Amino acid sequence: MSSMIIKVDNQSVEFEVKQLLNSFHISDELEIEMFRSAKDISTIIKNDGEKLCFIEKVDDGFKETISYKKALFKALKSIYPSSNHPWGILTGIRPVKIAQDLIKKNIDNITIKKMLNEIYYISDEKIDLMLRIAKIQSKYLDDIEKSYSIYISIPFCPSRCNYCSFFSCSLDKEQNLIDPYLDSLEKELKFFYSNKVIYDKELLSIYIGGGTPSTLSINQFQRLIKILQTYVPLKNVKEFTFEAGRPDTLDREKLEAIKMSPVTRLSINPQTMNDVTLKKIGRNHTVSDIIECFKISRDIGFDNINMDLILGLEDESIENITKTLSHIKELKPDSLTVHTLAIKKASTLINDSQGALDKLRTYNIEDFMKISADAADYLGMKPYYLYRQKNMLSNLENIGYALEDKISLYNIAIMEEKQTIIAFGSGSVSKFTYPEENRIERVSNIKDVKLYIDNVEQVIAKKNKEVEKWI
Structure with a gap:
């Protein structure tokens, strides 16, 4: 601008x-x-x-x-x-919450559509999508609202993608911090789960994200799982997601170690199935590596695999998107998360020339979205959650698609803010819900990994103030 x-x-x-x-x-x-x-x-x-x-x-x-x-x-x-403004004046990131609130008031769909169009100028197509997703989510909200979930941050990456705005550490520079980081994670988890009240609460799901959690060595991964098994009640957890992320951090031996753990849901995130684009965005792997990683995961028994894509990456054409989705249809993942590229200030992409950014904004992302929706439909998937971000190309959205029995409870919980999520590790954010007051309180952990390690007691004390209110 x-x-x-x-x-x-x-x-x-x-x-x-x-x-x-x-x-x-x-x-x-x-x-x-x-x-x-x-x-x-x-x-x-x-x-x-x-x-x-x-x-x-x-x-x-x-x-x-x-x-x-x-x-x-x-x-x-x-x-x-x-x-292009299909979402009208909406600037919030969780449109489906609006639809859910109106449905709870027993307002019929025709009236809801009229209200959303007249108040927010949302297009009919997006309103239909909101209502469709809200209906699918309604089956899971009772379980979500009466329980809580855990997020574990592993903020290490083999390299930084040019679109990424998340805090992460380069594995080359910060390899020596991983073991001390796991020490601090253990201190956090041990402190909060020594509290019997939290231990006895119903834990629905666990999500290990990053960064790229699969940058952990096999021994480090097994240590993390052992920490969770020691302190956290895993017996009745319905979903345990691990972001395997990038195939350059995986091999058969590591995937087998993950399969032997309590992990039930694996996320392998190619973002694109075009080698030229992978190189441009800063990834050190090829399309064939992604395919091989996926096939090994299936071969050793993973039956719940998610894949992430980003629409609008530099120089990607409709032909590139079609090629990517052709590969996805052949692999047949159980869920597919389709992101519209968001140009974030914390990404290296923002430092490119203004001409490059202007070019990205000329892409017809709506056509890309239509092709991805058709691919998801071909695979028998339904849209079950969506969210928006600032500076998204064409002012669109991110959509999660899944087979009916592979819908991620954690993704619904985090996006619709219907559940307390206690987060551990640097850069993570806990969200404590108080439904009677229609209130959410957020508590952020220190972003910098070294500072988190050195000050974990302060991190614990800060979060414990809110935990005591919540329990």
């Missing part, structure tokens, strides 16, 4: 208004001023010496933020009519 000045007379709505403005990816130098009278909101836009004024009536009965966003949205759509 070029230089942009926006002034809003109400500070409480300013953040969301600016988020909506950013979604237009405007390259013009604009000055925008918004102010409200008793019944109207005026949006004044100065662009290239021209001054335009748009007046929008305040929507009575709704949050004031919605009125401001609608006023800005209509003004900008008048100037940039080709800008």
Whole structure:
């Protein structure tokens, strides 16, 4: 975006208004001023010496933020009519929660569609998707709401992908930190599970993510599992996911070690099935490596394998996407998570030229999404969760598809915020739900691995304050 000045007379709505403005990816130098009278909101836009004024009536009965966003949205759509906004004025990342809340009020689907279209300007296609997913999720919400889950962070990677914004450590530089890191993880888990109240609560799922957890050696992985088996009640856990991630961190011996553990769900994440793209994004493996890794996983008995894809990677055409999904259809994973590329400030991609970023934004991601949806349907999968991020190409979404008996309970829980998730390890974020108060409290662990190791007692003390309230 070029230089942009926006002034809003109400500070409480300013953040969301600016988020909506950013979604237009405007390259013009604009000055925008918004102010409200008793019944109207005026949006004044100065662009290239021209001054335009748009007046929008305040929507009575709704949050004031919605009125401001609608006023800005209509003004900008008048100037940039080709800008793609299928989610309308929504800037939040969990649209399905809105549909779920309306369904709980026993509002019929026709009325819900009318409301979402008139209030948020969401397209009919996205509303249908929200309602479809909400219906699928409804079968699992009781189990999710009466239990809790665990997230374990393993923040080490063999190399950093250019689109990645997550905190991680390079394995080359920080290999010596893994064992001390596991020591600190053990301290965290031991402290909280010495508390009998937590131990007796119903644990639904465990998710080991990263980073790339499969960067652990076999001995380190087995040590992590032993720590969990020592302190955490695993007997009634319904789902245990391990992000194997990248085939350059896996071989048959390590996969067999994972299979012998309590892990029930494996995630192998190619992102693309094109060798040229893999090299561009910073991955040290090939498509044939992915295929071999997947086949070994099936051969040794994994019957619940997820694969992740990213749509909109640099220079990928419709032919590349078709090729990727052709491979996916041949492999037949049990679930497929389809991400729309999000251009994040913490990624190395943001440091590329403005021309490269502008080129990414010209991709017809909606066509890519349609092909991926068709592939998921071919495989017998249904969409069961979705979420959005800032700066996504074409203002679209990420969608998780799965076979009916392979739907991830953890993914529903984390996205719909219906469950407490206690997170362990550096960079992880615990979310404590208080449904009676319609409130969620977040507690973040220290991101820096070395600081986390050196200050794990402080991490424990900070989180324990919220744990004591929650239990």
